[in-house]
Amino acid sequence: MANLLIVDDDANTLASLSRAFRLAGHEATVCDNAARALDLIKSERFDLVLSDVVMPGKDGLALLAEARAQGASVPVVMISGQANIEMAVRATRLGAIDFLEKPLSTEKLLLTIDNVLRLKRLEAENRQLRQQVGSHEIVHVGERMRRVMAQVDRVAASESRVCILGETGTGKELIARALHERSPRRDGPFVTLNCAAVPGELIESELFGHEKGSFTGAVSRHLGKFEQAHRGTLFLDEIGDMPAVMQAKLLRVLEEKQVERIGGDRSIPVDVRVVVATHRNLEEMVERGAFRQDLYHRIYVFPLELPPLRQRLEDIPVLVDHFAQQVSAINGWKPKPVTPEVIDTLREYPWPGNVRELRNVVERLLLLAADRVDGDAVRLALPHTAAAGTAAPLGNGTLAARTETFERDVILAELKQHQRMTDTAKALGLERSHLYKKCQQLGIDLRALRSGGGA
Numbered sequence: 001m002a003n004l005l006i007v008d009d010d011a012n013t014l015a016s017l018s019r020a021f022r023l024a025g026h027e028a029t030v031c032d033n034a035a036r037a038l039d040l041i042k043s044e045r046f047d048l049v050l051s052d053v054v055m056p057g058k059d060g061l062a063l064l065a066e067a068r069a070q071g072a073s074v075p076v077v078m079i080s081g082q083a084n085i086e087m088a089v090r091a092t093r094l095g096a097i098d099f100l101e102k103p104l105s106t107e108k109l110l111l112t113i114d115n116v117l118r119l120k121r122l123e124a125e126n127r128q129l130r131q132q133v134g135s136h137e138i139v140h141v142g143e144r145m146r147r148v149m150a151q152v153d154r155v156a157a158s159e160s161r162v163c164i165l166g167e168t169g170t171g172k173e174l175i176a177r178a179l180h181e182r183s184p185r186r187d188g189p190f191v192t193l194n195c196a197a198v199p200g201e202l203i204e205s206e207l208f209g210h211e212k213g214s215f216t217g218a219v220s221r222h223l224g225k226f227e228q229a230h231r232g233t234l235f236l237d238e239i240g241d242m243p244a245v246m247q248a249k250l251l252r253v254l255e256e257k258q259v260e261r262i263g264g265d266r267s268i269p270v271d272v273r274v275v276v277a278t279h280r281n282l283e284e285m286v287e288r289g290a291f292r293q294d295l296y297h298r299i300y301v302f303p304l305e306l307p308p309l310r311q312r313l314e315d316i317p318v319l320v321d322h323f324a325q326q327v328s329a330i331n332g333w334k335p336k337p338v339t340p341e342v343i344d345t346l347r348e349y350p351w352p353g354n355v356r357e358l359r360n361v362v363e364r365l366l367l368l369a370a371d372r373v374d375g376d377a378v379r380l381a382l383p384h385t386a387a388a389g390t391a392a393p394l395g396n397g398t399l400a401a402r403t404e405t406f407e408r409d410v411i412l413a414e415l416k417q418h419q420r421m422t423d424t425a426k427a428l429g430l431e432r433s434h435l436y437k438k439c440q441q442l443g444i445d446l447r448a449l450r451s452g453g454g455a
Contacts (some may be wrong), residue, residue: 165304
């Protein structure tokens with residue numbers, strides 16, 4: 001589905017083209033002059049502009065030239081009933097991707113739109129691949145992750161919904177990407193939404209989209225994540241943090257396989273495989289009424305649990321090597337050897353932030369080290385309490401209680417060291433919003449820390 005802008009001074013042409021495009025499933029906005037078209041191109045997002053050349057006042061070639069001068073990258077196809085070679089050459093030099101003669105063939109127009117959408121998708125994928133080379137590789141040698149990847153291979157080829165479970169920083173999005181890339185939907189889009197990172201009042205718009213003017217600030221039409229993920233995969237991270245009212249709406253979309261934009265008047269079919277993830281215990285949330293039981297049964301078809309880094313210590317050497325190469329390549333640094341002492345020290349650390357924290361520590365190690373990464377660097381890079389061997393005792397009681405005590409001590413130490421929540425979250429490999437929630441769960445009084453000169 002494309003969002004099209006048609007510019008022509010002939011009302012019959014606008015009516016016939018818009019009707020043909022809408023019947024084919026596309027969205028069409030019509031405009032009868034170039035000046036208004038420039039305003040629309042500035043304020044809305046279009047996949048393609050079809051513009052007549054000969055129009056009163058500013059013509060189509062002037063429209064194309066001004067749009068390019070303003071930095072608009074939207075593809076433009078020129079159409080004309082008075083076409084000649086000179087006009088076509090000029091349009092091409094100005095950046096038009098095609099030049100069509102009137103009378104127009106609907107079949108040829110629809111084929112042109114398909115080709116433009118395919119080209120845009122390939123360009124976007126190439127940009128994304130260049131940015132992400134190596135960043136989505138799942139590095140492992142141990143048996144625990146081998147079993148996880150075997151499960152990924154088993155379920156990827158199906159349409160079954162997968163619920164990825166694991167602590168923050170264990171690589172849940174990487175696993176979701178692996179499921180997509182090994183599935184029949186691999187040529188479709190992979191779209192993500194972190195439910196914990198979007199304010200409750202905006203999540204409906206993010207998921208389902210909205211029409212222009214549907215609420216204050218809706219200056220243009222916005223396609224939601226479901227429409228963006230059509231014929232691909234939608235990854236909903238931290239599904240346990242989704243507000244209750246949105247859980248009901250999500251359930252309806254999963255059942256009916258169609259969405260309705262805010263302010264819209266029709267349902268839009270969507271073909272999407274939904275993969276979710278959470279660090280929370282959904283069963284426990286269902287029991288206390290914090291998560292809908294019917295939605296739980298819809299998404300919890302194939303649970304896939306990721307082990308925390310402290311349970312896959314055999315993977316630390318290969319992860320350190322992988323991250324060191326990645327960070328060095330990004331920054332243009334020369335490789336620095338890592339001593340066995342460093343690996344031994346890293347294996348002794350409990351990694352509350354998991355693989356994400358390890359990646360941050362490796363970058364810190366490379367910044368601190370001179371010619372090689374040694375024991376002095378690792379003692380500076382790790383949180384002071386852990387590196388110095390002076391961590392507070394974990395106390396008595398259950399494993400959960402002891403883990404909570406350790407997490408509280410580590411977070412307090414980092415807060416005192418970094419002073420700012422943003423820096424502390426980065427050091428621990430956490431989202432800033434997750435760090436706030438973790439502090440609330442652990443009873444850490446941030447206001448008292450601030451008044452005492454802390455975070």
